[in-house]
Amino acid sequence: MPKVVDATVRRLELAEAVWRVIRRDGLEQASVRNVAREAGLSMGSLRHYFASQSELMVFAFRTVIDRIESRLAAMEPEPDPRRRAQRVLAELLPLDDERRAENEVWLAFTSRAITDPALRALRDEGYDALRAGCQTMITDLSAAGLAPTDIPAETERLHSLLDGLAVHAAMRPDIHTAESLAAAIAHHLDALATEGSTRRIRTRTHTRRT
Amino acid sequence: MPKVVDATVRRLELAEAVWRVIRRDGLEQASVRNVAREAGLSMGSLRHYFASQSELMVFAFRTVIDRIESRLAAMEPEPDPRRRAQRVLAELLPLDDERRAENEVWLAFTSRAITDPALRALRDEGYDALRAGCQTMITDLSAAGLAPTDIPAETERLHSLLDGLAVHAAMRPDIHTAESLAAAIAHHLDALATEGSTRRIRTRTHTRRT
């Protein structure tokens, strides 16, 4: 047969077909048949690339995580911690349609991972990576006086806020627009800065900031 | 046959059977057959109480929301806004096993509601109610000087934080214990109070209005 595309490219195409089915019809409709039809392949052909449906789903989930991580890795460096946090968080939120798709797929897999052992490890990996990222952001902000010094508490708060915003964006994309999501994050970063400086005001006598 | 229980009681028992199946095996396993077996009924008998599977699922979701709302309505009044917020939020978080179950079921339904029109209205109802509750909490706190005055922004922040914590608790119940969840909420309320008092200092010293 024509080896017109690489096998790994085919697998990526199939992962994207999974995403489209999940977004349009839900994860419960992402059967082998439906995904094969969505990709324009026979299901026998699909099973040449993925031996089982579980393997297909795990790959589709893994690819979502890889995309997000590679996008973060490709960001140009930003020395200012506040601007860096703002941009990293903007990269993590579903601000455009591509990331909206990733976010909905991520939510579907996250929900299923509660009872699906095959997806649990991947979900935990994404969770840990995101938490680590939040922790470094908070640490850097705190070092610059732009966040309180209770690193674990502020990490938990930022991480939960981020996932909560993502869930809300998936639930109500009409209400949570790209602007409102970005504004929510900016508001939280402002609040962190205020708290961070408050603590200094209290310890010293009185400092003016602009 | 013996009318040993009321019909509405039977429906509630079936809703609870739905929850058990969802928690144990996932929403995709909550078929008519599995739920009937879980409840100890034949599926013909189940369909006497629910004409379709969709009706069963909607009722099971509706019952979750009703439970939460009735629990909130049964709370004894608390005049102090900070303590009231703390207790309301503690009532909303999955701190014991009953609410952990509700939370997992809520997450499963929320995820499915993205593509299931029958569940969407219910999900939106729960979302709106929770947001309204957050808004009144923020409004009361702000009036008492225990939160910043930007009500919409703080409502959004509290609401997202709350749902984010709930998602995290469902994802990682081992990490997010009842204590850590309560601590996260208490931390946020403390932070709001700090900001609330800070803004008053600022507006007095050099008036920063739009």
Add this chain to the structure above:
DNA sequence: ACTTTTGTAACACGACTGTGCTAGTACCCG
């Protein structure tokens, strides 16, 4: 006592599921 309603169970139907298996086709390499 009779009828109606309510509850329970069981079966059949068509559709869909994941997976195993078979056959055939096009490509690459020796």
Add this chain to the structure above:
DNA sequence: CGGGTACTAGCACAGTCGTGTTACAAAAGT
């Protein structure tokens, strides 16, 4: 040119799915 590999397609099997229908027992209403 021959053989092996990669790829595609299709079918069969044993399940499960939601739903419709039928039958039957027990309670309620008259």
